[in-house]
Amino acid sequence: MRAAVLREAGAELRIEDVKLSEPESNEVVVRVEAAGVCHTDLHAKDGRYPVSLPTVLGHEAAGVVEAAGRHVSHVSVGDHVVACSSVFCGVCEHCLGGRPNRCVNHEATRRGAGAEPRIEVGDEQVHQFFNLSSFAERMLVHEHAVVKIPSAMPLDRAALLGCSVTTGLGAVFRTAKVRPGDTVAVIGCGGVGLSAVQAARIAGANQIIGIDRADAKLVLARELGATHTVNASAVDPVLEVEKLTSGLGVHHAFEAVGQPATTEQAVAMLRRGGTATLVGLFPSGAYIQLPGAPFLVDEKRLQGSKMGSNRFRVDIPRYVDMYLDGRLRLDEMISERIHLDEVNKAFDRMRTGAHARSVIMMR
Numbered sequence: 001m002r003a004a005v006l007r008e009a010g011a012e013l014r015i016e017d018v019k020l021s022e023p024e025s026n027e028v029v030v031r032v033e034a035a036g037v038c039h040t041d042l043h044a045k046d047g048r049y050p051v052s053l054p055t056v057l058g059h060e061a062a063g064v065v066e067a068a069g070r071h072v073s074h075v076s077v078g079d080h081v082v083a084c085s086s087v088f089c090g091v092c093e094h095c096l097g098g099r100p101n102r103c104v105n106h107e108a109t110r111r112g113a114g115a116e117p118r119i120e121v122g123d124e125q126v127h128q129f130f131n132l133s134s135f136a137e138r139m140l141v142h143e144h145a146v147v148k149i150p151s152a153m154p155l156d157r158a159a160l161l162g163c164s165v166t167t168g169l170g171a172v173f174r175t176a177k178v179r180p181g182d183t184v185a186v187i188g189c190g191g192v193g194l195s196a197v198q199a200a201r202i203a204g205a206n207q208i209i210g211i212d213r214a215d216a217k218l219v220l221a222r223e224l225g226a227t228h229t230v231n232a233s234a235v236d237p238v239l240e241v242e243k244l245t246s247g248l249g250v251h252h253a254f255e256a257v258g259q260p261a262t263t264e265q266a267v268a269m270l271r272r273g274g275t276a277t278l279v280g281l282f283p284s285g286a287y288i289q290l291p292g293a294p295f296l297v298d299e300k301r302l303q304g305s306k307m308g309s310n311r312f313r314v315d316i317p318r319y320v321d322m323y324l325d326g327r328l329r330l331d332e333m334i335s336e337r338i339h340l341d342e343v344n345k346a347f348d349r350m351r352t353g354a355h356a357r358s359v360i361m362m363r
Contacts, residue, residue, distance in 0.1 A: 168195025170310045182251040187262045
């Protein structure tokens with residue numbers, strides 16, 4: 001089968017013929033129908049996020065189950081599924097405590113030492129990215145990496161639920177627990193940030209301020225629920241948020257960029273008692289420097305959100321329902337549909353900051 005392989009950090013992905021091994025008892029083969037191109041993939045491609053090489057990138061996908069091991073119970077051949085990188089073991093403290101996104105036993109979902117690799121080129125092992133590797137015509141994954149969805153859900157839009165949408169929605173719903181009437185600022189209006197904007201709208205926030213440096217993304221943020229937008233390349237976003245909130249600041253600020261400077265802005269635009277939630281993936285080795293007094297004097301809070309604190313087997317079917325009944329809008333978030341051969345061009349467009357999401361259609 002064809003797959004996009006990264007062989008060297010900073011290099012372009014190469015479309016190669018790779019081989020999947022047969023599924024073991026707890027594994028499934030998924031025919032990938034659609035795969036989103038995420039900034040995390042770009043970080044890995046550029047070497048800002050360390051990965052084992054060679055690897056097949058991609059971690060946001062939806063498809064159809066083609067084969068299942070004898071002990072697989074959650075899905076059957078023919079089921080439509082979304083794959084999620086929050087693969088969970090199901091038996092560690094975090095899984096049993098209801099926080100499978102924090103699973104510390106991912107090794108239990110991988111093949112043991114000496115086992116045949118899941119992906120190979122000839123006799124060479126090709127590593128999986130985030131236990132998935134969705135820039136390929138098929139994925140061979142642990143059963144705990146997929147969730148069944150209704151066939152009525154279009155698979156190109158379902159793919160977005162595998163990472164960006166679940167991350168943004170979950171940060172608002174699960175991590176921050178935004179309440180009706182709250183004021184919200186979202187820094188970075190890409191796929192994750194736009195999902196956070198939508199979640200704030202669905203949660204009943206009164207004021208939703210979308211912040212980005214690209215006008216096209218700010219227009220889309222307005223369409224999806226932002227009551228106000230701020231172009232951070234033209235004005236100081238902290239001062240602008242202060243003006244828009246009559247000097248009070250916001251209850252919640254979501255940082256969906258993954259940079260120290262925007263994290264400092266997120267904390268600075270909070271009101272007393274406000275919470276800043278970090279959602280963007282920071283480059284390896286990045287540090288944050290913040291003054292300590294506001295955390296004591298103003299009781300501000302700073303917290304992280306790993307993929308929206310998701311329980312994806314529970315959350316994604318609910319998000320599908322939100323899409324099917326019109327509350328969650330995904331059609332507008334897809335900037336383009338491309339072929340696998342165009343994946344490097346999608347990364348180039350991502351660097352411009354103008355696109356929300358490129359989705360690779362495998363057929």
